[in-house]
Amino acid sequence: MAKTVYIYFAWQDHYQTLTLDDKQTVRKALRAILPAGVRSDEIESAIDETGLNVIDQFGEFLHEGMKITVSRNKLYEGGASGVFAITIRRSVTVCTFGVACLRGVSATRP
Amino acid sequence: MRPTPRKCVIDSQIYSAAIEFTANLERDEWGGIGIGSYTKNNEVLLKGIVFPPQYRSSATYCSFEAKYLALLKFTLGDLGLFPQVTMVAWVHSHPGHGIFLSDLDRQTFGELIGENDRLIAAVIEPTQKLIGAFSGASATDQIEVEKRDLLWKEDQRIRLALLENLLPEMKVLVPPLPDNCTPGNLLETLYVLADKIVRMRKWLATEQLARQASLLAQPENEVE
Numbered sequence: 001m002a003k004t005v006y007i008y009f010a011w012q013d014h015y016q017t018l019t020l021d022d023k024q025t026v027r028k029a030l031r032a033i034l035p036a037g038v039r040s041d042e043i044e045s046a047i048d049e050t051g052l053n054v055i056d057q058f059g060e061f062l063h064e065g066m067k068i069t070v071s072r073n074k075l076y077e078g079g080a081s082g083v084f085a086i087t088i089r090r091s092v093t094v095c096t097f098g099v100a101c102l103r104g105v106s107a108t109r110p
Numbered sequence: 111m112r113p114t115p116r117k118c119v120i121d122s123q124i125y126s127a128a129i130e131f132t133a134n135l136e137r138d139e140w141g142g143i144g145i146g147s148y149t150k151n152n153e154v155l156l157k158g159i160v161f162p163p164q165y166r167s168s169a170t171y172c173s174f175e176a177k178y179l180a181l182l183k184f185t186l187g188d189l190g191l192f193p194q195v196t197m198v199a200w201v202h203s204h205p206g207h208g209i210f211l212s213d214l215d216r217q218t219f220g221e222l223i224g225e226n227d228r229l230i231a232a233v234i235e236p237t238q239k240l241i242g243a244f245s246g247a248s249a250t251d252q253i254e255v256e257k258r259d260l261l262w263k264e265d266q267r268i269r270l271a272l273l274e275n276l277l278p279e280m281k282v283l284v285p286p287l288p289d290n291c292t293p294g295n296l297l298e299t300l301y302v303l304a305d306k307i308v309r310m311r312k313w314l315a316t317e318q319l320a321r322q323a324s325l326l327a328q329p330e331n332e333v334e
Contacts, residue, residue, distance in 0.1 A: 010179065047181060071177035076173060076174055078171070078218055079170050079202075080139070080170050
């Protein structure tokens with residue numbers, strides 16, 4: 001029996017409906033409605049209302065009108081790492097300068 | 111585009127809870143989502159913070175997956191809180207680094223502002239016990255942050271307190287249930303919501319099972 005579920009594409013804040021039959025997996029059914037430029041192997045998960053990943057579940061286990069959130073392999077990243085990169089770069093400069101000095105000293109030795 | 115917020119007001123309990131939580135993570139950074147609302151004076155009212163499980167975190171980096179943001183949005187909707195309560199801030203901690211936004215932070219903020227054009231970026235500095243906030247399309251403007259005991263509609267506070275039970279995989283910082291909340295009020299809200307929320311039904315069932323299990327265990331304890 002065909003069922004219609006609500007699909008929410010998390011990365012673009014967009015809802016769409018998807019109809020799938022009992023023998024289709026969510027992953028397979030999704031192929032037909034993925035936005036242009038998105039491959040199905042980029043899809044990481046399809047989370048149902050209970051938080052369960054149903055990407056490889058068959059239609060027979062879903063219920064009509066269910067809401068499913070589909071995510072790509074997307075991360076929201078934060079960090080102070082930029083500051084540390086500058087510090088490391090500075091110390092590298094100091095090291096290179098130090099090595100050059102040592103070489104210079106060595107070269108002037110008899 | 112709507113005017114960007116010029117001030118961030120954080121509920122006093124949430125302010126303290128956020129500092130305490132991020133101070134106890136062995137100086138790793140942690141990212142999350144601030145939920146709340148806006149005033150007519152263009153202030154952000156930060157009423158809660160939700161920290162999803164971190165995909166990766168270290169002393170200088172943190173990340174969480176987009177699916178948790180979607181899950182939070184659904185849950186706010188299910189609780190009847192959306193759109194009055196929505197995502198108002200992207201929050202992350204900078205333990206020992208100070209209040210600022212790195213290039214990576216600004217890049218992430220740029221992606222998230224598509225979800226809400228009045229979004230702010232909040233940075234928690236647990237070692238200095240400070241929270242800073244940034245506003246604007248590229249989060250370039252540091253705005254004033256005020257700690258305040260926010261006033262709540264009782265029903266909204268009950269619903270927000272339930273968020274913790276509906277998102278067990280996340281660390282949810284919301285004010286506790288009001289002192290004057292009677293079991294009657296709570297049950298009324300619960301039953302209104304339980305009609306439509308699968309997650310709520312599951313949680314209620316688990317609670318009920320746990321209660322029954324403890325009742326069953328009671329006679330054995332007495333025998334011992």
